[in-house]
Amino acid sequence: xxxxxxxxxxxxxxxxxxxxxxxxxxxxxxxxxxxxxxxxxxxxxxxxxxxxxxxxxxxxxxxxxxxxxxxxxxxxxxxxxxxxxxxxxxxxxxxxxxxxxxxxxxxxxxxxxxxxxxxxxxxxxxxxxxxxxxxxxxxxxxxxxxxxxxxxxxxxxxxxxxxxxxxxxxxxxxxxxxxxxxxxxxxxxxxxxxxxxxxxxxxxxxxxxxx
Numbered sequence: 001x002x003x004x005x006x007x008x009x010x011x012x013x014x015x016x017x018x019x020x021x022x023x024x025x026x027x028x029x030x031x032x033x034x035x036x037x038x039x040x041x042x043x044x045x046x047x048x049x050x051x052x053x054x055x056x057x058x059x060x061x062x063x064x065x066x067x068x069x070x071x072x073x074x075x076x077x078x079x080x081x082x083x084x085x086x087x088x089x090x091x092x093x094x095x096x097x098x099x100x101x102x103x104x105x106x107x108x109x110x111x112x113x114x115x116x117x118x119x120x121x122x123x124x125x126x127x128x129x130x131x132x133x134x135x136x137x138x139x140x141x142x143x144x145x146x147x148x149x150x151x152x153x154x155x156x157x158x159x160x161x162x163x164x165x166x167x168x169x170x171x172x173x174x175x176x177x178x179x180x181x182x183x184x185x186x187x188x189x190x191x192x193x194x195x196x197x198x199x200x201x202x203x204x205x206x207x208x209x210x211x
Contacts, residue, residue: 012043066133071126073162078118080155085113166192
């Protein structure tokens, strides 16, 4: 293990200064790295590799770290719906012979996910920029475990952020008062309506427990 020559700060200090995404953002920017050889039960420390930013500078790094597009948010959300559906279908298949009631319960959730088909998104809308930071997951027994319901909720959150951007974009288009933009406004409205409907449907899905 190489000797650490740079100063270090605890994760508590970094989060107090910059918030819950401190380590993710600063590591991504190459300004810190975890101190190796941490003893069990001690607070994590991070070696300082560069000049730490001001709060305003951190906000810029945050936007760079979590900057994405409406198209990517929508794609990721529906990919998660598809993954959840496939997992549930496999589960239902595996328990159908010995636990038919459970198979029916699981199958209902899979069917509800199946109807959530990804919409078509025009290129100009897909490229609209947005910042989305995924929720921070706490480790349990050394690993992060996320329930299917929580994964579905996060997918809905992604669509919700995309929906907010679409509504703002629609408002900008209307402000231009250009008759040639009427078709584009309708396209944005239809996409927003579809996302809103799918968010509502997904939030109402009852994910079965193991027993």
